[in-house]
Amino acid sequence: MKSTKEYTAFIKAEAKRLGFLSCGISKAGFLEDEAPRLESWLMNNSHGQMSYMANNFDKRLDPTLLVEGSKSVVSLLLNYYPENHQRDDTFKISKYAYGEDYHFVIKDKLKELLFSIQSNIGEVSGRAFTDSAPVLDKAWAAKSGLGWIGKNSNLLTQKVGSFYFIAELIIDLELEYDSAVTDHCGSCTACIDACPTQAIESPYIVNGSKCISYFTIELKEAIPQDVKGKFEDWIFGCDICQDVCPWNRFSKPHNEPLFNTKPELLNFTKKDWNEITQETFRQVFKNSAVKRTKLEGLLRNISFVQE
Known part of the structure; x- marks a missing residue:
């Protein structure tokens, strides 16, 4: 493998092998459109007591400040939609919490993906993230063409809805980049x-x-x-x-036993x-x-x- 095209194809194939729903790639850099939105959201105190949301403002908008030398953001989706649901007449918990904690499940998959990239492509350094650092994961997933951010602020896709986790690998390897998809919320409220x-x-x-x-x-x-x-x-x-x-x-049921x-x-x-x-x-x-x-x-x- 010598070309960015081959590297990109390899990473997407590996992501699929590891059970990810989809994989999209963006050029690492400053999220220009997100900056005013994030600032206004914080000024409105929409984060309440989630003070961590106000930390690392610059890093949150620019992964090159978070991971030195980074060139690409590899965004990944992992389905968690359950086959079996809670009974109707009980107290409810969010479906993402039906199985094992996603942080551990995804982190293991991301580590394996990074290891596979390093083993097959060569010296590539980077970091794995899943909802655990100042990364605007939905913005990157949308930029990578994995869906659009809907009116409920979740990432939506036409094929499988929105019941999935978003994770990233931010790496110092140049790749071929995907483009965003259009919004399909229409007039729905x-x-x-x-x-x-x-x-x-x-x-x-x-x-x-x-x-x-x-x-x-x-x-x-x-x-x-x-x-x-x-x-x-x-x-x-x-x-x-x-x-x-x-x-x-x-939405289709996931195929991850741990979930x-x-x-x-x-x-x-x-x-x-x-x-x-x-x-x-x-x-x-x-x-x-x-x-x-x-x-x-x-x-x-x-x-x-x-x-």
């Missing part, structure tokens, strides 16, 4: 109309500090009373704006949730993202949605 806390303040603008996911995961203090009765039984995260999106009619739904979770009734003990919590959510709230946080959420 399903996500805006369905959001019970009006977190989608206008098309494409989501106030993170009004989102059910923020209240149930990020917020460490008491949940404000003004959102009482609006959670529709969500106790960890929320999928409402994705569930109502017409493009998610095309399979825990059998206990499928059977949990509201009574089971109310009686959950530290031991059950540890057992059912052993390697799950739900551990982020700790049992106390989960019990606070359960209590809030049913008071």
Whole structure:
């Protein structure tokens, strides 16, 4: 392999082999269009208590400041749409947390992809990211042609909707670059109309500090009373704006065993949730993202949605 074309084809084939849904590549550089949007979002305090969102402003907009010598951003999607869903009459958790914590699953795949690139192409250095550093992953995925950012601020695709994780490899190898796709939200406002806390303040603008996911995961203090009765039984995260999106009619179940739904979770009734003990919590959510709230946080959420 000698040409950027061959390198690019190899990386995309490897991504597919490792189970990624799709792979798109962009030239590393300053995200000009995103800068004013991010600044205005932060000025509006839409990040609430997520103070980390305001850190590393420059690095967040320019991966060459984050990874020295970087030339390409390799964006990857990994499907997490489950085959089996929770029962209807129970407290709900976001589908991304049905199986094992995605950070570990994706990190392993990214490490393997980077190792494969180094073994087959030569001395390539870079870093792997999955929602764990100041990288605007949705912006890079959109720039790489993997989808468009919808009115609910999620990355959407015509073929498989939006139930997937986004990850990146930022490397110092020049490659062939993809171009963005067009927006296909049209006049649809399903996500805006369905959001019970009006977190989608206008098309494409989501106030993170009004989102059910923020209240149930990020917020460490008491949940404000003004959102009482609006959670529709969500106790960890929320999928409402994705569930109502017409493009998610095309979601297909994932094929990653580590994301399979825990059998206990499928059977949990509201009574089971109310009686959950530290031991059950540890057992059912052993390697799950739900551990982020700790049992106390989960019990606070359960209590809030049913008071």
